Amino acid sequence: MLLVRAIIRPEKVGIVMSELASAGFPAVTKMDVYGRGKQKGIVVGEVSYDEIPKEMLLIICNDEDKDDLVKIIIRTARVGEGTFGDGRIFVSPVESAYTISTGKPGL
Numbered sequence: 330m331l332l333v334r335a336i337i338r339p340e341k342v343g344i345v346m347s348e349l350a351s352a353g354f355p356a357v358t359k360m361d362v363y364g365r366g367k368q369k370g371i372v373v374g375e376v377s378y379d380e381i382p383k384e385m386l387l388i389i390c391n392d393e394d395k396d397d398l399v400k401i402i403i404r405t406a407r408v409g410e411g412t413f414g415d416g417r418i419f420v421s422p423v424e425s426a427y428t429i430s431t432g433k434p435g436l
Contacts, residue, residue, distance in 0.1 A: 330423040330436065331395050335386045336362065337406040337416040342384045345405045349388070352401055358387040368413055383416065389423055389436060 337345060339361075346357055363380040370379035390398050399418055407415045427434050 330426060331390055331392055332421045332423050333386075333388045333390060333395065333398055333402075334419040334421070335388070335402045335406065335416060336364070336383050336418075337386065337402070338408070338414065339382055339384050341406045341408075341416075342386070345386065345402060348401050348405045349386075349398070352397065354388055354390065354394075354398055354401075356388065360385045360387070366414065366417070371414075381414065389426060391436065395420060 335345070342359065346359070349355070349357060362383050362385045364383060365379050365381055370377055370381060372378075386402075388398060399420070402418055425434055426436060
């Protein structure tokens with residue numbers, strides 16, 4: 330199992346989550362987050378914004394589904410051909426998962 334963390338633009342959350350559900354990935358945790366990327370925020374005139382609002386989506390998937398999942402996020406979360414601030418995807422291993430109501434392991 331893998332944990333896919335996608336940090337994306339807030340205005341892209343609806344389309345990304347819709348496409349994920351249509352592709353068979355309905356289980357998503359969404360969080361409001363703030364941060365900055367390599368460009369260290371945004372400077373408008375003399376004002377610097379270093380805490381940019383983003384959304385973080387957390388999705389657990391089977392190893393063999395990772396490539397499809399990542400492709401969907403990239404295709405639906407980017408602006409045009411891709412611009413600064415479109416976001417980042419992180420993939421990490423998950424040792425185990427359990428359903429609280431049943432105590433059963435797995436997805």
